[in-house]
Amino acid sequence: MEHGEEEDILDPITEGIIRAIHLIISGDPEVYAITKLSLFVSILGTLLSCVWSIPISAALALRNFPGKRVLKGLFSALIGIPTVALGLYLYLLLSRSGPLGYFQLLYTPYAIIIGQCILVTPIIVSFATSALESVDPEVRSLARTLGASGIQTDILVLREAFWGVALAILAAFNRAFAELGVAMMLGGNIRNVTRLLTTAIALQTAMGEIALSIALSIILLGIVLSLSLIVALARRTS
Amino acid sequence: MISQIEAYSLAKNYDGLRALNQVSVRADCEKVTAIVGMNGSGKTTLLRLLAGLDVPSDGKILIDTRAVTTEELRGQSTMVFQKSVMLGGKVYDNVAYGLRVNELPRRKIPERVKSALTCVNLNGFEKRKARKLSSGEQQRVALARALALERSVILIDEPTANLDPANAMIIEQSIKEATHSRVVIITTHDLAQARRISHTIVHLYQGSVVEQRETTAFFANPLDERTKRFIKGELQF
Numbered sequence: 001m002e003h004g005e006e007e008d009i010l011d012p013i014t015e016g017i018i019r020a021i022h023l024i025i026s027g028d029p030e031v032y033a034i035t036k037l038s039l040f041v042s043i044l045g046t047l048l049s050c051v052w053s054i055p056i057s058a059a060l061a062l063r064n065f066p067g068k069r070v071l072k073g074l075f076s077a078l079i080g081i082p083t084v085a086l087g088l089y090l091y092l093l094l095s096r097s098g099p100l101g102y103f104q105l106l107y108t109p110y111a112i113i114i115g116q117c118i119l120v121t122p123i124i125v126s127f128a129t130s131a132l133e134s135v136d137p138e139v140r141s142l143a144r145t146l147g148a149s150g151i152q153t154d155i156l157v158l159r160e161a162f163w164g165v166a167l168a169i170l171a172a173f174n175r176a177f178a179e180l181g182v183a184m185m186l187g188g189n190i191r192n193v194t195r196l197l198t199t200a201i202a203l204q205t206a207m208g209e210i211a212l213s214i215a216l217s218i219i220l221l222g223i224v225l226s227l228s229l230i231v232a233l234a235r236r237t238s
Numbered sequence: 239m240i241s242q243i244e245a246y247s248l249a250k251n252y253d254g255l256r257a258l259n260q261v262s263v264r265a266d267c268e269k270v271t272a273i274v275g276m277n278g279s280g281k282t283t284l285l286r287l288l289a290g291l292d293v294p295s296d297g298k299i300l301i302d303t304r305a306v307t308t309e310e311l312r313g314q315s316t317m318v319f320q321k322s323v324m325l326g327g328k329v330y331d332n333v334a335y336g337l338r339v340n341e342l343p344r345r346k347i348p349e350r351v352k353s354a355l356t357c358v359n360l361n362g363f364e365k366r367k368a369r370k371l372s373s374g375e376q377q378r379v380a381l382a383r384a385l386a387l388e389r390s391v392i393l394i395d396e397p398t399a400n401l402d403p404a405n406a407m408i409i410e411q412s413i414k415e416a417t418h419s420r421v422v423i424i425t426t427h428d429l430a431q432a433r434r435i436s437h438t439i440v441h442l443y444q445g446s447v448v449e450q451r452e453t454t455a456f457f458a459n460p461l462d463e464r465t466k467r468f469i470k471g472e473l474q475f
Contacts, residue, residue, distance in 0.1 A: 136323055138319055138321065138323045139323055139325070141317075141319070141323075142319065142323045143335075143339075144290075144291055144312060145289050145290075145291060145312065145315075145316050145317040146316060146335060146336030146339060146340075146383065146384075146387065147312065147313070147316075147336055147339050147340045147387065148336075148339040149339070152339050156325070156335075159325075159326070160325065160326055162326070
């Protein structure tokens with residue numbers, strides 16, 4: 001009996017792995033489209049967030065101003081924001097009757113991008129701030145004594161914290177790529193429009209298509225782990 | 239080229255504590271001035287003020303008898319820190335950094351880097367990763383980085399602290415050679431080193447200057463009781 005149960009659990013996993021390999025090798029158009037869209041929204045969401053998150057991190061790490069500690073604490077606290085709650089608030093903002101309903105962004109990839117931008121901002125800000133603060137304070141003195149201006153000094157500190165900031169961005173991408181709540185609530189999981197790897201996995205699991213879910217999750221994990229590996233290798237060889 | 243740098247009645251407070259108290263010292267071109275004293279006597283504080291890295295709480299700094307701002311000081315001087323700070327990347331990039339930010343023409347940079355590295359016996363180290371070097375080699379790179387800028391004033395904080403004799407000897411030799419057309423000020427608590435390489439010694443004690451004399455006279459005939467005890471190794475912190 002127990003042996004039979006084990007087989008029942010193992011079968012879909014083995015089948016999922018075989019199916020994942022098959023889907024990847026055969027170039028299944030739907031899986032490729034879902035993967036491409038997942039990468040597109042997560043990369044764009046993360047990069048857009050960098051536009052404001054990196055300068056905010058630089059300000060928090062390199063400048064002194066009133067309320068700095070409160071702000072740092074706030075960003076740290078927001079790292080754990082439930083994605084469903086964020087998705088709900090953004091849904092209310094973007095829905096037809098909401099303040100931003102005019103733009104008709106709900107259930108489009110752009111809505112997911114907006115959601116992911118906001119979701120990863122605290123991650124990039126908190127991790128990048130820590131990376132910048134961990135740079136030896138004497139680097140600033142060194143830059144100044146070698147004739148660097150204030151901006152050149154800040155750039156040098158950013159350069160010295162490059163890998164720490166890169167890891168912050170990678171963590172943010174991984175969070176965006178693997179999250180479900182925002183993508184489901186703002187994207188609606190519409191086939192060929194807003195279906196991502198995570199929402200597709202949720203749907204296939206609910207439909208009892210465990211093998212396909214496992215196949216998609218292997219692709220998801222494969223991308224996340226490959227990126228982490230590439231960054232780790234690049235860091236080692238730099 | 240400048241002929242002297244002078245601190246006049248310089249004071250510095252940190253969090254309500256007086257780190258330096260009415261310090262007046264003078265250092266001349268083509269000479270090594272050594273600031274000696276025990277840990278916590280204010281040597282590094284004084285050096286950072288002379289480098290324009292910190293703003294004095296009181297007093298002024300003069301170059302050739304003219305009072306200068308911290309910005310002007312940074313334009314005339316450069317400082318080598320006790321703990322050598324190596325930037326990520328190669329030795330070449332470390333030495334070239336100051337030249338790049340000071341907008342030295344690109345074609346002149348390799349030659350200047352090579353010349354500075356030669357001064358500290360590090361020829362051929364250009365492509366080595368700076369952070370992979372030994373602490374002695376890193377300190378020599380830090381000195382080369384300062385020499386490459388060709389500033390009028392070079393300030394060196396504890397140049398050979400924790401270094402082996404071979405590296406210490408190379409650095410001391412480089413410091414002596416650096417005096418050409420420059421004011422060189424070092425801090426050290428190693429009296430033997432101060433005797434070997436300096437022309438003038440300033441003895442700082444608890445943030446105040448207790449004696450400033452030519453090196454030979456400082457050791458042969460110290461005037462202040464605290465200096466006598468310091469030389470004998472009897473001064474308590």
